[in-house]
Amino acid sequence: MKGIILSRKIKNKLNATWMTIWTVFIFFIPLLLTAGLILKSSILLKDHSFFNLVTSSIWKPLSGEFGFLPFIISSLLVTVLALLIAGPVCLLSAIHLTQYANRYILQIMQPVIDILAGLPSVIYGVWGIIIIVPFISEKIAPLFGIQTSGYTIISGALVLSVMIIPFILNILLDIFNAIPKELQEASLSLGASQWYTIKFVLIKKAFPGVVSAMGLGLSRAFGETIAVLMVVGNVASIPKGIFQPGYPLPALIANNYGEMLSIPLYDSALMLAALFLLILVIAFNLISRLLIIRYEKRFA
Amino acid sequence: METLSVSKKVIPITNYQIPKKIQIENLNLKIGKKHILKDISVSVPKNKITVILGPSGCGKTTLLKSMNRLTDMYPDMEVTGKICIDDEDILHSGTDVTNIRKRMGLLSQRPYPLPMSIYKNIAYGLKISGRRKKRFLEKRIRHYLIQASLWDEVKDRLREPASSLSIGQQQRLCLARGLAVDPDIILADEPTSALDPISSQEIEKKFLELKNGYTIVMVTHVLRQAARIADYVIFMYLGEVIEQGPAYEFFNNPKTEITRAYLRGSIN
Ligand SMILES: Nc1ncnc2c1ncn2[C@@H]1O[C@H](COP(=O)(O)OP(=O)(O)OP(=O)(O)O)[C@@H](O)[C@H]1O
Ligand SMILES: [Mg+2]
Numbered sequence: 001m002k003g004i005i006l007s008r009k010i011k012n013k014l015n016a017t018w019m020t021i022w023t024v025f026i027f028f029i030p031l032l033l034t035a036g037l038i039l040k041s042s043i044l045l046k047d048h049s050f051f052n053l054v055t056s057s058i059w060k061p062l063s064g065e066f067g068f069l070p071f072i073i074s075s076l077l078v079t080v081l082a083l084l085i086a087g088p089v090c091l092l093s094a095i096h097l098t099q100y101a102n103r104y105i106l107q108i109m110q111p112v113i114d115i116l117a118g119l120p121s122v123i124y125g126v127w128g129i130i131i132i133v134p135f136i137s138e139k140i141a142p143l144f145g146i147q148t149s150g151y152t153i154i155s156g157a158l159v160l161s162v163m164i165i166p167f168i169l170n171i172l173l174d175i176f177n178a179i180p181k182e183l184q185e186a187s188l189s190l191g192a193s194q195w196y197t198i199k200f201v202l203i204k205k206a207f208p209g210v211v212s213a214m215g216l217g218l219s220r221a222f223g224e225t226i227a228v229l230m231v232v233g234n235v236a237s238i239p240k241g242i243f244q245p246g247y248p249l250p251a252l253i254a255n256n257y258g259e260m261l262s263i264p265l266y267d268s269a270l271m272l273a274a275l276f277l278l279i280l281v282i283a284f285n286l287i288s289r290l291l292i293i294r295y296e297k298r299f300a
Numbered sequence: 301m302e303t304l305s306v307s308k309k310v311i312p313i314t315n316y317q318i319p320k321k322i323q324i325e326n327l328n329l330k331i332g333k334k335h336i337l338k339d340i341s342v343s344v345p346k347n348k349i350t351v352i353l354g355p356s357g358c359g360k361t362t363l364l365k366s367m368n369r370l371t372d373m374y375p376d377m378e379v380t381g382k383i384c385i386d387d388e389d390i391l392h393s394g395t396d397v398t399n400i401r402k403r404m405g406l407l408s409q410r411p412y413p414l415p416m417s418i419y420k421n422i423a424y425g426l427k428i429s430g431r432r433k434k435r436f437l438e439k440r441i442r443h444y445l446i447q448a449s450l451w452d453e454v455k456d457r458l459r460e461p462a463s464s465l466s467i468g469q470q471q472r473l474c475l476a477r478g479l480a481v482d483p484d485i486i487l488a489d490e491p492t493s494a495l496d497p498i499s500s501q502e503i504e505k506k507f508l509e510l511k512n513g514y515t516i517v518m519v520t521h522v523l524r525q526a527a528r529i530a531d532y533v534i535f536m537y538l539g540e541v542i543e544q545g546p547a548y549e550f551f552n553n554p555k556t557e558i559t560r561a562y563l564r565g566s567i568n
Contacts, residue, residue, distance in 0.1 A: 102375065103376075180412065181373070182408050182409075182410070182412045183412045183414070183415075184373070185365075185370050185373070185406065185408065185412075186406065186408065186412045186414065186474070186477075187414060187424075188370060188373070188398075188401060189368055189370065189401050189404065189405070189406035189478070189487075190401070190402070190424060190425035190428060190477065190478070190480075190481050191398045191399070191401050191402035191425060191428045191429065191481055192398065192424075192425075192428055193398055196428070200414075200424075201414055201415065204414075204415045204416065205415040
């Protein structure tokens with residue numbers, strides 16, 4: 001009897017220790033990652049000024065010139081465009097599905113959204129090459145009098161927006177469903193129309209959630225690699241419009257890591273690209289969090 | 301153990317000297333196969349407090365919401381019959397439903413302040429009615445906050461979010477907000493059930509004051525509260541109206557066995 005109790009005590013103790021270790025480990029992963037990236041990229045930073053690296057647009061690794069501006073701008077352009085397309089679509093369909101549509105439509109849509117969210121990104125990439133790229137090159141670009149292969153910033157943004165729609169939409173649906181019916185009834189009973197209620201009460205109440213959903217969508221879009229890489233053209237110069245090819249940071253890393261490492265400082269440069277990616281994602285997260293906190297201070 | 305038989309017969313209100321404000325005839329409400337309100341016919345006298353009583357789930361809230369056409373929010377609800385307010389059938393009238401709702405203030409079981417400041421909560425309804433001048437708004441907001449006995453507590457913090465108020469204050473804010481659209485009816489669904497005893501008393505007192513200018517319909521679970529403030533009582537059971545009439549008669553001379561059982565506390 002005593003032995004059993006003793007062994008259980010040891011087991012409990014062991015479990016507790018392990019859980020603590022894992023928790024600490026998870027806590028330190030981002031720190032370790034960042035530290036590793038800083039360590040690796042510091043080799044490049046030794047004889048290149050950070051300011052130059054960020055503002056130069058000349059990318060000639062063979063002659064030791066690493067200008068990251070084209071990649072940073074491509075990344076920002078593709079992501080922000082994707083969010084500009086996906087954001088309104090998600091907001092409107094979340095409002096439609098939770099406020100206007102019949103309940104069973106949502107029941108049909110929910111599994112569809114979940115499947116879309118779970119598709120491997122390479123499938124979106126293939127779909128982008130088969131549909132979006134020719135669509136841009138044959139239908140849309142000619143409208144503006146532009147000739148292009150279709151491997152452009154806008155193609156990347158379109159593919160990306162379709163990828164993040166289910167992700168953002170799922171969060172928004174949860175947010176709108178969590179708003180009590182009674183709040184809407186209160187607004188309606190004061191003589192507001194349903195649309196007025198949605199505009200001035202529902203969206204206002206949901207605002208912090210909407211911001212965080214968009215912020216999460218942005219972070220996710222920012223790091224998405226394969227699908228974008230397949231359609232965006234991957235040309236290392238600053239895109240001068242959305243019908244020009246671009247070269248986002250994740251694509252740069254994925255395309256070159258492991259292949260071009262014989263070039264001096266190249267691996268350090270790619271680590272710096274990864275560091276940019278990490279910093280920008282953290283910045284998006286912080287900004288959306290700050291917005292939420294500021295909002296909640298005003299209207300809980 | 302006595303058997304409770306539900307009588308289909310509705311006992312008419314005797315001695316009706318007071319004009320009726322709301323008259324409901326043969327109201328039926330179904331959701332799919334679920335029959336929630338069964339052939340309801342009641343009248344609500346003007347400038348009195350009418351209390352709707354009944355055990356949980358008997359349809360009190362649903363009856364109250366149908367008076368305000370909030371039932372429109374649920375597309376699968378099927379409503380038939382007549383609900384007349386001042387002789388206008390609001391279920392079938394051509395009037396815009398928002399105009400119908402403006403004639404009634406609503407208080408719900410828990411206060412739901414709109415996600416904005418105290419000031420804007422009350423300005424909300426006024427703005428919908430097209431009143432936007434700042435001077436006018438400020439005067440009216442003060443007026444309604446005084447009417448809801450909240451002014452002294454909030455006059456220095458009108459720009460703070462309404463959610464920063466205590467629950468009791470929030471409920472009075474909801475009352476002020478409802479009064480601000482200038483209704484002549486107040487619908488209240490267990491307005492004190494989330495409140496502490498003192499805040500509850502304040503609401504009760506308020507209702508007794510307000511009934512000179514408003515027709516008040518209130519749902520409650522609490523028999524003693526009903527006895528304190530009701531002029532008329534509508535008693536419901538399983539979606540039907542079992543008995544309705546002056547409060548005095550209802551409490552002292554209940555006409556059905558099921559009412560007697562409810563008053564004894566043996567239904568719930
Ligand atoms: N939107 C709805 N969908 C389906 N059923 C509903 C809906 N609203 C109400 N019901 C059903 O109608 C019946 C009456 O509900 P209601 O809320 O009117 O009761 P109540 O008398 O107010 O109860 P309580 O005292 O608990 O508040 C219940 O059986 C409830 O389940
Ligand atoms: Mg109820």
